[in-house]
Amino acid sequence: EKRLTTPDGGLFHNYKNERSTINGYLEDYASVIDAYLALYEVTFDETWLERAKSLAQYCEKNFYDPKSGLFFFTSQKDDYVIRRTLETMDNVIPSSNSIMAKDLFKLSKFFPEDGFEDRSLQMLKSLQANILENVQSHANWLQLTLYFDQPFYEVAMVGESFKKKAQDLKGRYLPNAIFAGAANQNSSLSILQDRYSKGETWIYVCQHGSCKLPVSEPSEVLKQLRYP
Numbered sequence: 001e002k003r004l005t006t007p008d009g010g011l012f013h014n015y016k017n018e019r020s021t022i023n024g025y026l027e028d029y030a031s032v033i034d035a036y037l038a039l040y041e042v043t044f045d046e047t048w049l050e051r052a053k054s055l056a057q058y059c060e061k062n063f064y065d066p067k068s069g070l071f072f073f074t075s076q077k078d079d080y081v082i083r084r085t086l087e088t089m090d091n092v093i094p095s096s097n098s099i100m101a102k103d104l105f106k107l108s109k110f111f112p113e114d115g116f117e118d119r120s121l122q123m124l125k126s127l128q129a130n131i132l133e134n135v136q137s138h139a140n141w142l143q144l145t146l147y148f149d150q151p152f153y154e155v156a157m158v159g160e161s162f163k164k165k166a167q168d169l170k171g172r173y174l175p176n177a178i179f180a181g182a183a184n185q186n187s188s189l190s191i192l193q194d195r196y197s198k199g200e201t202w203i204y205v206c207q208h209g210s211c212k213l214p215v216s217e218p219s220e221v222l223k224q225l226r227y228p
Contacts, residue, residue, distance in 0.1 A: 030099035044181045069122040094140035157181040159201025168218040
């Protein structure tokens, strides 16, 4: 935040001797967005979500390739680059595009009105033939495929005890769910709007914004998630 952020809201790639000289690559943006999303689900501080969204929009402006539906590895601001490449194959470290595609999918659950899900799905479709041809080099893409193909849930918690209930839930391995929460009605997230009830902490299990009846105990949530 202090050393690697550019004046226009982007990222630098390096920092040495109090100087940053290289613009961030797609892998830098994708990884930081992923970290911000994780920070939100730990702290429930919406600042991290807003920063993740801002970086994603920066990438759409400066890295996006409309021809392929993917993101270039370098920014359009790097005019010294002779040929801009598209990194798509997962290796020991997942590819920058696969991380970004998963980031956009998760962002779409918090900001459904911003078109992130359509972008993520288009990226996956662009790689479909490559995935079928070489499965072992597209593991992160395959996880995204499961997100789209299998039930994926938004778990919204509102009330004074939401952090305790969230901690109980997140003690389980729930890879097919994202968590949003607030102690009161002061949240900008649409998934948390009009769910506050004074003196109660309710948990809503939703899919694409359509929610089941609220429950109050984590054990009931696990049943709705079909977790044994």
